[in-house]
Amino acid sequence: MSDSPTAPSGFGNVTRFVCAGLASLGHQISILGWQARGTPSNWRGIPVYPVRNDALGADVLLTYLQKLRPDVLVTLADVWWLTYLANPLIANFRRMAGIPWALYYPIDGDMGGGRLPPSWLSILEKVDLPIAMSRYGQEITRAGGVNPAYIPHGVDLSVFHPPADKDAAKAALGYSGRFVILSDARNQPRKMIPRTLEIFRRFARGKPDALLHLHCDPADPASRAPEYYYDLRADIAFLGLGGQVRLTEGMSIEAGLTLERLAGIYQAADVHLLSSWGEGFGLPTLQAAAAGVVPMASDYTASRELCLGHGEPVTVKHYLTDQFGIRRALIDVEDAVRRLDRLYADRALLAEKSAAARRFAQGYDWQAVIAQWHALLQAEVPRLRARLLTPPPAERVTLRAAAPASGAADLLRTVQAVMPELAEGISVTLNVVASQAGQLAGEVYRDAFAGGHLLSIPAALPPAGLAPAKARSVGSIYLASEADIPVVRLLAEIFPAITAWSPAPLDLGIGKASGKPVRTPACPPGDPSFSARLAAATLALDLAGTDERLPWLAAGSGVPCIGLRSVAAQRELWPALSLDSPDAAAAAELARGLFTDQGEAAAACAWASAALERSPLIEQPIEGAA
Numbered sequence: 001m002s003d004s005p006t007a008p009s010g011f012g013n014v015t016r017f018v019c020a021g022l023a024s025l026g027h028q029i030s031i032l033g034w035q036a037r038g039t040p041s042n043w044r045g046i047p048v049y050p051v052r053n054d055a056l057g058a059d060v061l062l063t064y065l066q067k068l069r070p071d072v073l074v075t076l077a078d079v080w081w082l083t084y085l086a087n088p089l090i091a092n093f094r095r096m097a098g099i100p101w102a103l104y105y106p107i108d109g110d111m112g113g114g115r116l117p118p119s120w121l122s123i124l125e126k127v128d129l130p131i132a133m134s135r136y137g138q139e140i141t142r143a144g145g146v147n148p149a150y151i152p153h154g155v156d157l158s159v160f161h162p163p164a165d166k167d168a169a170k171a172a173l174g175y176s177g178r179f180v181i182l183s184d185a186r187n188q189p190r191k192m193i194p195r196t197l198e199i200f201r202r203f204a205r206g207k208p209d210a211l212l213h214l215h216c217d218p219a220d221p222a223s224r225a226p227e228y229y230y231d232l233r234a235d236i237a238f239l240g241l242g243g244q245v246r247l248t249e250g251m252s253i254e255a256g257l258t259l260e261r262l263a264g265i266y267q268a269a270d271v272h273l274l275s276s277w278g279e280g281f282g283l284p285t286l287q288a289a290a291a292g293v294v295p296m297a298s299d300y301t302a303s304r305e306l307c308l309g310h311g312e313p314v315t316v317k318h319y320l321t322d323q324f325g326i327r328r329a330l331i332d333v334e335d336a337v338r339r340l341d342r343l344y345a346d347r348a349l350l351a352e353k354s355a356a357a358r359r360f361a362q363g364y365d366w367q368a369v370i371a372q373w374h375a376l377l378q379a380e381v382p383r384l385r386a387r388l389l390t391p392p393p394a395e396r397v398t399l400r401a402a403a404p405a406s407g408a409a410d411l412l413r414t415v416q417a418v419m420p421e422l423a424e425g426i427s428v429t430l431n432v433v434a435s436q437a438g439q440l441a442g443e444v445y446r447d448a449f450a451g452g453h454l455l456s457i458p459a460a461l462p463p464a465g466l467a468p469a470k471a472r473s474v475g476s477i478y479l480a481s482e483a484d485i486p487v488v489r490l491l492a493e494i495f496p497a498i499t500a501w502s503p504a505p506l507d508l509g510i511g512k513a514s515g516k517p518v519r520t521p522a523c524p525p526g527d528p529s530f531s532a533r534l535a536a537a538t539l540a541l542d543l544a545g546t547d548e549r550l551p552w553l554a555a556g557s558g559v560p561c562i563g564l565r566s567v568a569a570q571r572e573l574w575p576a577l578s579l580d581s582p583d584a585a586a587a588a589e590l591a592r593g594l595f596t597d598q599g600e601a602a603a604a605c606a607w608a609s610a611a612l613e614r615s616p617l618i619e620q621p622i623e624g625a626a
Contacts, residue, residue, distance in 0.1 A: 001057060002076035004033030005043050008256020009186075010283045011076055014104075014153055020044055021370030027377070030068050032057050058084040065090070065099060072129075072381045074102045078280075079120045086126055100128035100384035102377075104151070106280015107137035108190075108301050109326040114143030117324045121146060128384045131376070133281045134302035149376055153281045154369035155290045155361055159259050162292030162358055163267040170268045177209055179344055182269035182293065184215040184262075184284035185276060186253070187232055188222035189457055192330070194235060194596035195275040199333050201239050203340045210344070212245045215265060217253040227456040227474065229497035238494055238592065266291035270350060271312075271343060273336070277320070277328035277455075279303045285311075290361035292354040296339060300329040310356035312339045318599025323454045330599045458495050458595035460538045461602055464558025464609075473536045475499060475595075478559075479520060480542035480550055482506050486584035487541055487562075491591055501533065503547075525549065534559060539591055543582035545570075555608035560594050560601050562587050572615060573608040 003011035005019060015031065023029045029046045034057065036050035049064055051057045056077070057064075061084075065073065073094070075082055085091070085101060094101060103124070110116060121144045124130050130148035132138035138150045163169035170176050181200060185191035193216065204210040218232040236245050248265065251257060266272070272288030274297040279285070285295045285306040297303035299313035307313040317332035343350045453462050453471070460472035475498035477488060485508060488500050492512075500508065503524040511518045523533050525547065534540065535557040542550050542563040551569035554561035563570040565578040577594075579586055594601040 001032040001061070001073065002034065004035040004048060005031060005046075007033070007035045008253065010153075010281070013283060014076060017154060017156070017366045018370065018373060019046055021366060022373060022377075025370070025374050027374075030064075030070065032061065032064055056081060056084075061085075062090050062093065065093060065097065069097055070099055071385065072100050072102055072377065074104060076104045079103070079105050079107075079123050080117075083123065086123070091126075095388050098385040098389040100381060100388060101126075102129035102131060102380075103127040104131045104133060105137070106133055106302075107140050108278035108280040109322075109328055110140050111325045112327055114140055116140060116144045117326070120144075120324075124148070128388070129376075129380055135305050136302050137280065149380075151372045151376065152364055152369060153283050153286065154364050154366035155283075155286050156259065157290055157362060157365050159263045160266060160287045160290035160361075161263075162354065166267075169264065172264065173213075173268045175211060175213075175268050178211040179207070179209055180211050180213060180269045181271045181273050181340070182213045182215065182266060182288070183273050183275070184266075184287070185274055186222065187216040187218060187220040187230075189225075189228040189455065190276050190278065190328075191216075192275040192277055193232060194230070194457060194592075195330065195333065196273055197235060197239055197241065197245070198593075198596070199273065199275065199336045199340070200245070201241060202333065203337045203344075204241070204244055207344065208244075210244060212241070213248070213265060213269065214245060215248045215251065215262070217251050218247060220253045222253075226497070227454055229475070229495055230457055231494055231496055234493040235592075238490070238588070263287075263291060266293055269293045270354075271296055271340065273340075274298075274303065275331055275336075276303075277330060278326075279306075282306050286361060286364055289357035290364075292358045294343060294350060294353045294357055296336065298329050298331045310353060310360045312343075312353075314339065318597075318602070320455055320598055321453075328455060330597065455598065458498065458538055459598035459601050461558055461598065461605060463535065464556070464605070471536065472538055473499070474538060476501070476537040476539075477591075478502065478534060478537050478540040478550075479506060480540070480563075481544045481546045483544035483546075483582055484541040484587075485509075487543065487587045487591065490584060490588035491595070494592060495595060501537075525553070531557070539594060541587065541591075542567075542570075543579070543584070543587055551608075552612065555605070555612045558605045558609070560604050561608075562590050573611045574604065576604055576607070 002015050003009050005012060005016040019029045019031055023046055031046055031048045033048045034051055034055060036048050038050055040050065041048045052060050124141060124146045130141065130146060132141055132148045132150050133153060135150065138148055141148050167176065170178060170180065183196050185193060187193060193214065200212040222228065223230050223232065236242055266288060270293065272284060272293045272295050274282060274285055276298065278301045281302050282297060285297050285303060288295045289311065295307050295311035296314060297307050298316060300316055304313050314331040315335040316329040318330040319327040320330065322328050456474045458475045460474045463471060475495055477498060477500045479485065479488065479500050479502040485506060488508060492498055500520045501523055502520045503522060505522050506520045508518040508520060510516065523530050534553060537559050540550055540554045540559050540561040545564040545567045548567055548569055551561050551563060551567065551573045555573045560577060561570065561574050562577045563574065564582065565571045565580055570578050577590055
């Protein structure tokens with residue numbers, strides 16, 4: 001159970017190869033595919049069953065288990081996605097039918113000190129056969145007291161291989177004579193595509209032969225999410241990279257490409273750059289190595305083991321903490337540029353690393369990986385089935401419904417329809433209380449936001465210490481005057497969901513989506529709600545230097561402030577965000593940097609806060625400040 005074998009995703013790729021490989025060894029395979037809809041279908045002789053209302057199959061899994069009676073249920077998913085499998089209706093049926101649960105899972109970050117969220121460990125403890133997909137994930141899980149098996153992802157070495165003629169491979173894409181950097185990464189927050197663009201921009205200065213190929217969907221629905229509302233094409237244009245950045249023609253997240261066509265893109269590349277903040281495995285990094293493309297990715301999580309020794313593991317500049325308290329890594333832009341410069345200047349080193357990368361990838365051939373799956377299932381499933389089928393002491397089991405009573409009634413009707421054998425040993429209580437699954441979901445919910453906050457682009461810092469705001473409003477910008485309007489217009493092209501407010505209403509022009517005039521809501525500094533509203537903002541602008549108090553107020557609220565160097569407070573508190581003139585393009589570039597690099601935004605605010613504490617001017621009363 002995971003992404004469907006035809007889904008153009010990493011999980012879909014793994015489903016495709018693992019299921020087909022095991023079927024070729026005589027295993028009888030059935031797939032519950034999350035992208036499958038309607039009626040069951042057939043894929044290469046393997047039945048694919050659809051989901052219904054719940055995208056992860058919560059409302060159909062029990063029926064399929066009863067119908068198919070598999071020897072083992074294998075799920076490929078993040079640890080915290082499938083808490084519903086602990087529901088006693090499913091768990092007790094699995095036990096009575098002797099169906100162990102094997103969870104093949106990624107770990108793409110830790111809390112420091114090898115720690116994972118307690119709820120994740122609670123889930124892994126309930127899995128009969130946990131299987132980590134990276135050595136990093138295995139080590140971190142073991143540190144938490146759970147001992148998983150390990151099976152990596154694989155790569156088709158007959159498809160992903162170095163080209164016989166590199167120049168011809170480049171010419172096939174129109175890249176003759178170019179130094180090509182490829183980034184195969186979905187257009188979603190974790191992949192940090194804006195950081196990839198920034199790395200390339202700095203590297204490509206003075207290098208007209210440098211080219212970046214982005215393999216992603218610029219219109220990916222994930223790029224219109226509340227935490228990542230980002231226009232990739234507009235950003236490329238804003239950075240002036242239109243002549244040196246290419247997007248895969250015809251690429252969409254729904255259709256994807258054939259592996260053969262994708263491999264052709266890899267073969268034309270010299271380096272593969274992945275700027276993501278953490279990887280559970282990083283299949284593109286392995287595919288790049290197999291194609292003789294030097295892999296470059298973070299020196300963190302699974303990326304480290306896929307780059308170390310043959311590729312370029314990039315130093316981490318900042319660690320951010322997400323909603324689970326997991327550390328997310330922002331790679332050092334300058335370190336990445338230095339590594340690219342070295343490979344660009346030394347083609348012998350590039351060739352040496354290319355050959356080493358290919359040798360490394362040969363240990364991950366899908367045939368070898370499938371053999372690991374076969375051996376593990378053959379060894380563990382009979383033992384786990386026997387353990388599950390050992391009758392527990394006679395007892396009356398009460399199943400409690402975590403859903404509203406109507407949902408519990410639906411579950412009961414399902415049980416009565418497909419599991420009449422449970423009637424003798426189980427009574428179902430429809431009291432609306434927490435079930436085991438509900439408790440797990442509750443633990444996950446409690447872990448979320450207990451140690452951090454949701455990371456976003458535009459970046460929104462955690463609320464400052466005693467600031468009167470519980471959370472930031474992603475993309476909220478304070479405009480001190482109409483001089484700041486051109487900056488917002490530039491930023492709105494890249495980040496279409498940003499909002500603006502000001503001391504008095506300002507006309508921002510005609511909205512793209514609405515076609516109607518847009519005016520900022522007003523909230524002057526003297527308003528009782530001003531302090532709370534500023535504390536919830538993500539950026540403050542004052543290119544006309546109209547409010548000398550704003551830099552101080554912004555520093556106290558932990559809000560980056562862009563203004564003029566001629567304003568003493570701005571110059572002292574925000575030196576890196578100070579301009580010599582009201583240059584809208586320069587201000588927008590600074591703002592883009594803050595919106596796409598939470599580490600730098602946090603560093604600017606930390607500087608301002610420290611300067612605020614040591615400045616004698618802070619003792620002066622500030623009119624209108626709360």
